[in-house]
Amino acid sequence: MFNTKNIVGEGQDVPSTWVFQYYLDLPEQLTGQDVKIKSIFNPNERTPSFCIYVDKSIMQYKFKDFSTGKSGNKVDLIKLVFNLEYHGAMTRMVSDYNKYVRSSEYVQPKFQAQSKWQIDFIKERGWTTEDRKFWLSFRIGKTMLEEYNVKPIDYYNLIKEGSEEVNKLTIGSKWCYGYFDKNDEVYKMYQPFSKKYKFYKAKSYLQGKDQLKFDQPYLVICSSLKDAMCLKSMGYNIEVISPDSENTMIKPHIIEHLKKKYKKIITLFDNDEAGKHAVDMYAKTYNIYGFVPTICKDISDAMKLHGFDKVHAMLKPLLKETLNK
Numbered sequence: 001m002f003n004t005k006n007i008v009g010e011g012q013d014v015p016s017t018w019v020f021q022y023y024l025d026l027p028e029q030l031t032g033q034d035v036k037i038k039s040i041f042n043p044n045e046r047t048p049s050f051c052i053y054v055d056k057s058i059m060q061y062k063f064k065d066f067s068t069g070k071s072g073n074k075v076d077l078i079k080l081v082f083n084l085e086y087h088g089a090m091t092r093m094v095s096d097y098n099k100y101v102r103s104s105e106y107v108q109p110k111f112q113a114q115s116k117w118q119i120d121f122i123k124e125r126g127w128t129t130e131d132r133k134f135w136l137s138f139r140i141g142k143t144m145l146e147e148y149n150v151k152p153i154d155y156y157n158l159i160k161e162g163s164e165e166v167n168k169l170t171i172g173s174k175w176c177y178g179y180f181d182k183n184d185e186v187y188k189m190y191q192p193f194s195k196k197y198k199f200y201k202a203k204s205y206l207q208g209k210d211q212l213k214f215d216q217p218y219l220v221i222c223s224s225l226k227d228a229m230c231l232k233s234m235g236y237n238i239e240v241i242s243p244d245s246e247n248t249m250i251k252p253h254i255i256e257h258l259k260k261k262y263k264k265i266i267t268l269f270d271n272d273e274a275g276k277h278a279v280d281m282y283a284k285t286y287n288i289y290g291f292v293p294t295i296c297k298d299i300s301d302a303m304k305l306h307g308f309d310k311v312h313a314m315l316k317p318l319l320k321e322t323l324n325k
Contacts, residue, residue, distance in 0.1 A: 006101045011075065011090040014097045015109045016061035019074035020052050022100065023081055030061060032112040039067035041080070042273065059111075067274060069247035069281060117158040117169065119202050122178060122186060125154040130174055134192065138226060138300040139233045139308060148211055148229055149180040156189060158200070171197050179225060182210040206250065208241035215239075217263040218323065221250065221282070221290070223270045223298060230300040231268065234312065236319070246270065246278035255286050266290050266322045270298045289325040291318045 008014055017030040024040065035052040039045045042065070049066040055073075064071040070080060078089040100106060127142060131152055135145060145151075155172025171189070179188040187205035191198055207225040218238045222228040228240035239262075243250050246269050258265060267282045267290025269275035275298075279290040295314050296302035302311050 006106070007098050008094060008101075011093050014074070014093050015111070016074045017109050017111055018097060018100070019077065019093060020061050020063070022096065023077060024052070026052075029107075029110075031110050034116070039065050041065055041070055042067040044273070064247075066245060066247045069249070069274075069277060115160045117160045119156055119186060119189075119200075120159040120168070121157040123154040123156065123172075124178070125152050127152055128174075134175055137304045138230045139303050140226070140229045140300075141233070144229050144233055148208065148225060149182070149184070150225070150229075151178045151180060152176070153178045153189065156200075171200070179205075179207070181205055201244065204244055204248075206241060206243060206254065208239075212239055212241065212261075214261045219258060219262045219265045221265065221267045221288070223268070223275060223278070224300075227268070227299045230303050234308070234315070246274050249281065249285065252286075255288070264323050266319075268292070268299065272297060289322050291322050294318070 020026060021030055024037065026035065026037070028035070030052070032054060034054070036048045037050045037052070038048045039050045041050075045067045051064045051066065052061060053064070054060070055062045060073060062071070062073050063077055072080075075086065075089050075093065078084060078093055079086065082089070082092065084092065132142070135141065153172065153176040155170055155176065156178070158169040158171065160167045171191075173191050173194055175191060175193050177190045178186045179190065180186050185203075187201070187203045187207075189197075189200040189202070208228050212219075216237050216239045218236075220228075220231060220238050220240050222231060222240055222242045223246045225242050228242045231238070232240050241250075255265075265286075265288050267279055267288060269278045269290060269292055271292040271294070275292050279292060282288040282290060293299055293302050293314065295310065296305060299311065299315075302314070
């Protein structure tokens with residue numbers, strides 16, 4: 001027999017753990033851990049990028065779908081899944097949860113936010129011939145790397161504190177790089193040839209922001225810092241920035257500030273579904289138009305595979321067309 005004390009009358013009383021477990025049909029109970037699954041909004045996704053995580057400021061689960069840019073809390077999820085307005089989503093959530101409570105499947109939720117890995121130590125090293133060969137294949141030299149605070153790393157340590165112990169991971173390779181802000185604080189680690197630890201994000205950061213001099217007429221928002229540096233190296237009268245990812249929209253107050261500093265702002269994102277979606281979102285949200293490369297997935301790979309002349313021949317008309325919109 002079910003206990004009527006578990007019946008809820010308002011959506012705020014429905015556990016976020018249950019909402020994500022139930023509507024996403026998760027194979028595991030959410031008890032405070034982060035989970036990553038394939039996007040429910042992008043059936044063609046191969047690598048899981050739909051992240052379910054705990055917002056520790058409110059101790060509630062939220063989601064971020066890096067494949068489509070969709071994100072939000074438990075109510076936002078229901079709104080998107082069932083195409084409902086706020087009131088309809090709340091009503092459905094309460095009704096479905098109370099049905100669950102009355103069923104024999106009901107389990108008292110357990111929740112404890114788990115610690116996350118954090119960078120504890122970084123061992124820097126000097127630049128090598130291998131570094132030079134890797135970065136110059138994208139037309140990015142040592143001077144550009146130093147300007148954008150990219151440093152070669154021997155290894156870095158990650159720690160995660162548990163209730164009774166501290167776990168530690170040491171990560172590094174011949175090609176390991178740290179991206180640092182103007183205060184010399186790391187915000188991202190990059191290992192281009194590592195599948196498991198290719199990227200590690202230490203904090204949110206608008207890449208290239210510290211290097212803006214506001215002495216060029218145009219600003220290009222790129223999909224990655226590597227693409228931004230590659231584009232900057234081509235000698236156009238532009239400045240460049242890059243958000244954490246294509247699906248991380250730059251905040252409105254920053255965009256408004258930047259619009260006052262430049263004659264025009266455009267976007268240049270990857271030639272894939274996420275990149276094209278990001279181009280459309282910036283156009284719809286900020287009236288900032290953009291394009292994607294036509295000869296490769298991104299600018300840096302195009303430079304590596306085809307060289308400066310072919311990339312320039314591709315970019316010149318696309319830049320001109322976009323700037324004239």
